[in-house]
Amino acid sequence: MTAAVAIRGLEKSFGTLKALNSVDLEVQPGEFFGLLGPNGAGKTTLISVLAGLARADRGSVTILGHDVVSGFRDARRKLGVVPQELVFDPFFTVRETLRFQSGYFGITKNSAWIEELLVSLDLVDKADTNMRALSGGMKRRVLVAQALVHKPPVIVLDEPTAGVDVELRQTLWAFIRKLNVAGHTVILTTHYLEEAQALCGRIAMLKQGRIVALDTMPRLLDRFRALSAHLRAPALPEQWANQASAHRGDTWTLPLKDYGDLERLLTDCRLSNTPLTDLRLEATDLEDVFLRIMEAH
Numbered sequence: 001m002t003a004a005v006a007i008r009g010l011e012k013s014f015g016t017l018k019a020l021n022s023v024d025l026e027v028q029p030g031e032f033f034g035l036l037g038p039n040g041a042g043k044t045t046l047i048s049v050l051a052g053l054a055r056a057d058r059g060s061v062t063i064l065g066h067d068v069v070s071g072f073r074d075a076r077r078k079l080g081v082v083p084q085e086l087v088f089d090p091f092f093t094v095r096e097t098l099r100f101q102s103g104y105f106g107i108t109k110n111s112a113w114i115e116e117l118l119v120s121l122d123l124v125d126k127a128d129t130n131m132r133a134l135s136g137g138m139k140r141r142v143l144v145a146q147a148l149v150h151k152p153p154v155i156v157l158d159e160p161t162a163g164v165d166v167e168l169r170q171t172l173w174a175f176i177r178k179l180n181v182a183g184h185t186v187i188l189t190t191h192y193l194e195e196a197q198a199l200c201g202r203i204a205m206l207k208q209g210r211i212v213a214l215d216t217m218p219r220l221l222d223r224f225r226a227l228s229a230h231l232r233a234p235a236l237p238e239q240w241a242n243q244a245s246a247h248r249g250d251t252w253t254l255p256l257k258d259y260g261d262l263e264r265l266l267t268d269c270r271l272s273n274t275p276l277t278d279l280r281l282e283a284t285d286l287e288d289v290f291l292r293i294m295e296a297h
Contacts, residue, residue: 002065004029004154004185005050010059012045012209019045020056021209027187027202029064029153032180034200035189036290041206043189044084047158051081063154077105080152084159086139090132094123094142097131098149105150117145120175137164144172154185161192173199197286205293212297217286224289227256229265232278237268250277 003026010023019042027033037043048054049061052068052075061068066075089097098114118124121141126134131142144160157176161169173195180186190196196203203220205213213220232250235241246253256262262281269276 001029003027003062004031004064005187006060006062007046008060010046010049010061011057012042012049012054013057018209020049023059023206023209023211025204025211025214027185029185030180030183031202032186032200033188034196034203035187035206036193036196036203037189037206038294040208042209043206044158045209046206047081047156047189050156051079052076077150078152079154079156080147080150081156082144082147082158082160084162086136086143088131088139088142090130093128093130094118094134094145095127097142098145101146101149107150110149113151114145114149117148120171120178121145122171137168140164141168141172144175148179153183154187155179156187158189159191160188161190161195169195193286193290203286205290207294207297210297213293220289221284221286224292225284227258227262227284228282229254229256229262230278230280230282231276233269233274233276236274237272240265240268 005025005027007023007025010020011018012020023042023046035043035046045054049056050063050068052072055069062071063075063078066078068075089100092100095114095118098117102108102110102114118127121144123138123141123145126138131139134142140160144157147155155176160172176186177199188196188200197217200217202216203213204211215223228245230251230253233252234250236244236252240254241247241252243254244252245255254265256265266276268274
């Protein structure tokens, strides 16, 4: 099966800064793939190379078998990119913007699809409004519609929900999930790690231009799986007090190996007549995994 995106030995430098350093990566058709990393890790540079906006110094990138340099036209037709920046033409309405975007790909008779995009992204009421009169959130919706107007099989979302409201997030993710179920490949970069954990089946983590982690979501979480108990009590049995990772007043944080540890903690508190006034459990999430992997590299 031809990979949706295949990256081989990709390198890109800006002066003395190596933005991408020997990146190898494959994303399969139909995946919902997360590309994560701190600011300056190389995510946007990688997307720019994918979209043909930047030329790599070394290596190759193909989109469904089409090289982004030698087969740029075919590769670009297969790709839809929602950029991080709000870039728009202030002289056209929303509907005109989508029609012009269609024209860039040689598509002239797709009014039905444009209307579906307007409905799916809740833009119907703004369809005949000039772009410069839209709020930031509405402009973000139009950028998503522009990226999808030519029905690309591969969709790249670069921080699509940065600075937008909850309603747009829900609308956007419902629509993107629908496209993914229909077979579209989705590549997401985001700083909202709870979104990545809920949506992505596989994750790559970048740091200083290198991939430092690449695995499925369940295996990444299993690598660092643990429990933390946050409880309030005037004191704890000595053996548990010594294990506390944090203690302030009557608030304690205890790392636990498993639920058996939790059962033993509660038994010891009961036997020692230690009153617990509050207890909250936290399981390892993607944010924990991300921080630990970044610290390890």
